[in-house]
Amino acid sequence: MFQNNPLLMKLKKKLNKKNITVEGIVRSTTKKYGFLELDSQKTYFISAKNMKKVMDGDRIIGILNIKNNREMVYPKKLIEPFLKKFVGNIYKINDSIFIQPSYPYMKNVKIRCVCDFNKNTLENGDWVLGKLTQHYLKQKNSFKVKIIEFIVQKTNPLAPWYVILTRYNLEKHPPDIKKINQIYNNNFNKLRKNLTHLDFVTIDNCNTKDIDDAVFVKKTLNNNFSLTIAIADPTEYISNNTELDDIAKQRSFTNYLPGLNIPMLPKILSEDLCSLKQYKIRPVLACRVIIDIKGNILYKDLKFFLAYIQSKEQLSYDNVSNWLEKTGKWNPKNEEIKKTIIFIKKIYEIRSVWRKKNALTFINSPDYRFNLSEKREVLGIFIEHRRVAHKIIEECMITANICAAFFLKKNLGFGLYNTHIGFDIFNATAASNFLRKYNIIFKSHEIMTLKGFCKLHKYLKNLSNKYIYNRICKFQAFGEISLIPQEHFALGLEYYATWTSPIRKYSDIINHRLIKSVLMGLSNIKKPDPKIITHITNRRRCYRIAGKELEKWLYVQFFLKFYKNNQYLQGIITDIFKNGIQVRLIKHGAFVFIPASFMHKLKKELSFNTELGVVYIYNKIYYYVTDIIKVRLLSIKKENNTIIASII
Known part of the structure; x- marks a missing residue:
């Protein structure tokens, strides 16, 4: 029908005469042909023969021509290859x-x-x-x-792990101590207090080897709590700008993956010399903080110091939680350990009340864990809830980090601070306008202050509308690291600086060195190089992406093994896309995709609003992000590690 179309003939003549070129990205298909994508609206056909000259993702310049009454691109020049x-x-x-x-x-x-x-x-x-x-x-x-x-x-059973780690240029093995000439021992003997007589305890998972923190608590004469948080001191062994320090800096974090942990430090340090093992004398950087009965930190009495401690008991989260909840058979081995557990639980309770009133607290979400065999086969998935012992230690560490932020600000005016700005001006306005639709009135300039941000989040938590809360969180900025003290809106705190995990976080090593420099009375203490912030941020992003990719692969292996198509499961809508929705299965934590074609018979009657997080059918809202729905598994695709489902 187009054969004698004069307009098409004219265009063909013009194209053949001028050799018009176009630039775009090559997109492959499951067939042998492909397309050149100029933008989201315009694409040109590339024949199967010409697709042999390019690869998916290549940016090229092609010659536009018409053949068999169809606009086609002939690849001419490579601008940038996708594969490097x-x-x-x-x-x-x-x-x-x-x-x-x-x-x-x-x-x-x-x-x-x-x-x-x-x-x-x-x-x-x-x-x-x-x-x-x-x-x-x-x-x-x-x-x-x-x-x-x-x-x-x-x-190799670890092949998927090593492949994903290599893809993101991440280390696959612990640092090799043989490559280090020596482990440097700075030996701060003269500055360290001998606290080995005190009943410090550690609380961690029963199989944890790299133990960072220990706590000791007692009552003061005026009935306040004196809490001492002792943190492992790897900087006792690692001098700045040494080869071992460079290794830790490059890695930046211990990488915790399902079935494989890759430490930041050599295991002789992370699991032995620095780890706060039971009955072993270890060097620590310690913080002693007085907390009154209302949960206030008495900053005038705050002290940081170097010490030696000896953990008197290596406790597990489960045993401590069971004992506090009056279940199980485990009991503390003596009255001192028993008293310590009771006291730190009381600190957790009063500090939680203080933070609920004066700052913000976390919304607890379950963690999904993979049960793997020695051959790294997925045997099952279980939910790990954060129990009372987890919350106790978390509260102690938050208190310690608040104290470090105060100490660094007072003595130096800089450090590595964890910050969160809440909303920028654009998103504050968008959030305010969104809330107004639900008769919730918060002005944009108000929620850009720490006080206003906390007020908003407390209001939304009391409102118990998960959809509204989810949308407001979408407007929020990401957390950052700053060299100068800045507010952390998400925690509701004026300042926050971590130092409690130096075995597994290089940023905490930096703050250790700064605190120790003050304790040693050094002058001209240098501010950390700003480049380290960019490096740490990029490494953390790579670790997270690699972890998510591995989890997707493990979920696919699990469902291929244990589930059949057409099984029904419950899930929460977590995101709305232009062509479907993402749902997280409540039982297992896996993310599944439901295409538009499996949501409603007539696709043209469906409409997806990604900004509002809603799905319309016949111009009426049928689904919201955070809705709990029933889904049916349809297919599991190994080639891209996706699980496809439909709505029941």
């Missing part, structure tokens, strides 16, 4: 080695490999890190890749 360094599988064809990139839209792409490895050591399916050295559009009309790192054999 990438993870892939070994694929052997006769005597040649190819690498298949590990991307959903590159399942059929195999790139010839320039290999410095012994080919006989490589097997089909083994994982490697490759670097693209030749692109079809740039050099010699072909693709080539060079292996720069062997990651793991296909048969």
